[in-house]
Amino acid sequence: MKLSFHGADRGVTGSCHMLEAAGRTILIDCGLYQGGRQIEEENARDFGFDAAKIDIVLLTHAHLDHCGRLPLLTRRGFTGEIIATAATRELARVVLLDAAHLQEEEARFRSRPHERRGAANEPVEPLFSLLDAMDVFDRFGRVAAYRKEIELAPGLRATFFDAGHILGSASVLIEADEGGARKILFSGDIGNYGGALLRDPDPPENVDVAIMETTYGDRLHRSLPATLEEFYLALNEAFQRGGNVIIPTFALERTQDVLFFLREGVEKNKLAPSIQVFLDSPMAISATEIFRKHPDCYGPETARLFAERIDPFGPPGLHFCRETADSIALNSISGGAVILAGSGMCTGGRVRHHLRRNLGRPDSSVIFVGFAAKGTLARQIVDGARHVTIFGENVPVRAHIYTINGFSAHADQAELLAWRRTANPRRTFLVHGEEEAMKSFAAKTGDADVVLPELGQTFDL
Structure with missing residues (x-):
């Protein structure tokens, strides 16, 4: 069983993690990098894996930094199944169509003669088109319900848990029988507790490995x-x-x-x-x-x-x-x-x-x-x-x-620590946070087995 990291590693956008288990290759999220032009250029680069070999995408929620590279994934060969909650499916459709429209609009603007750069002086192509976005919707398959197990393959199961972050957001638990039962929990983005709109985050207990976000791992929110x-x-x-x-x-x-x-x-x-x-x-x-x-x-x-x-x-x-x-x-x-x-x-x-x-x-x-x-x-x-x-x-x-x-729809440091205490992982990988926030949070856990993965790193579980 292998876990590799392909986005939001020592950074806060572009979430994308891959798990290889039970003969299946599973992607958890495939998000867009957001920031200045230099950061956003990361989106057009190679994923670090072959899109055609991905069997299943488990989508935690519909924010662009978690779903925004799905059109690129399908354009580059992904023909598998995307599994998400009902609300995430609906919201992702809106988000991806809007993003495609903005990509095309930006490309048209930058293709104007006075905006072009480089010796070739060629028109700028959008990162992905409306057609690319629409192709993604054909890949959505089964609908996940909270705390209802879904079989991904013999000996491989996924369960979505309410993450309390946005409508339909989930943390995803993958259970694999390979080499003995293993529980790997992907937090997605974790919401705060006691919010006015959504329910509190509801993680499973006593997992083996947790891959968790740390956006606000170094600070507390105001009341x-x-x-x-x-x-x-x-x-x-x-x-x-x-x-x-x-x-x-x-x-x-x-x-x-x-x-x-x-x-x-x-x-x-x-x-x-x-x-x-x-x-x-x-x-x-x-x-x-x-x-x-x-x-x-x-x-x-x-x-x-x-x-x-x-x-x-x-x-x-x-x-x-x-x-x-x-x-x-x-x-x-x-x-x-x-x-x-x-x-x-x-x-x-x-x-x-x-x-x-x-x-x-x-x-x-x-x-x-x-x-x-x-x-x-x-x-x-x-x-x-x-x-x-x-x-x-x-x-x-x-x-x-x-x-x-x-x-903020993200948990603060105290709430992240509370979430982790419930999940109680034996090993923790920190993602989706700036490096300073990750280090601060890692120190607060008091656990020696906390890893800050770098982009492209692979770990045997």
Whole structure:
């Protein structure tokens, strides 16, 4: 039995791990690298394995850094089965189609004569096309239900456990009879405990090996009440100055969290009922509609709202901006608007247009409510850059910048340690985190058998 690492190794994007057992080759996630242009160039490189030899992909959830290279996998020869939960299947379709559209749009932009680079001066090809994305959907097979075992091959089984990260997210336990029973647990991304929307993470107990994420392995989140007070204060201060509020959001989970707490803020008189909220992201709009279709995935508070026919994601004054014309029309609003737009790391999508218009305004605010990887535009702004480049234009940063990490859909250090205590692995591999965070978390475990794998490393289990 062999375990190898092909993404999110001493980094936070591009999750991709491979297990060879019982005569099968299984991939757990196949995600996109996200960050600056240099990081994103990793996506086009060789996987480090033959895509045609992959039998099964077990998809933990639908975030782009976990599913975004699936179109490349199929284009390079994968003809096997993708297994995921029902919600993940639906969300992955939205995510991959949107990503393909953005890839094609970016390629067209960079193919303009004045944008081309290199001696050949040839048009730029997208990383993958809409057709590539659609080919992936033919590969989705069985639907996983939490705590229901799926046979992958004789002597090889998989069970999905609720990871509490986003709708449909899972940790995946693989049990192999090869060389004696072995239990290998892939955490996927682990959610936080006590959240308003989803159930708490629910890992299995007493596994042999755990491959676990460490995005926030070196820090603790602020409490939710303190986070919400800061959030409402940032909004109200911007309204008092007469400016707009730009919130770069991830379409899955973070958008729905923000909508949930905007609605709750109005109900609790923390925000004015006249608030105008614009969700300027076709993908986030589609994702929100999918979130409404799966009330069985939520924790008690949100389930109660559904039972009472209250839309958890419907603050007053909510406007959906699907069309480009609707997005452009927001430019005419000089103040009082809350604009949620993707992407959360500002690496693409409509948010860059709103940042270009509002970053230079001292009366406006930008509120970051998620993780910003190194090399991204979001990270530059969070780290205090006075000027940034957007669409080739030098844009001054004069707006008020807020970073509110208490909304994170990732577990913090204490919650990761709690998750690991339940799983109780004899050996742990740390992935999906910056190296400093991994080292800090490894030290906290007090366990000598904690490994920080490098890209391309293979281990015998």
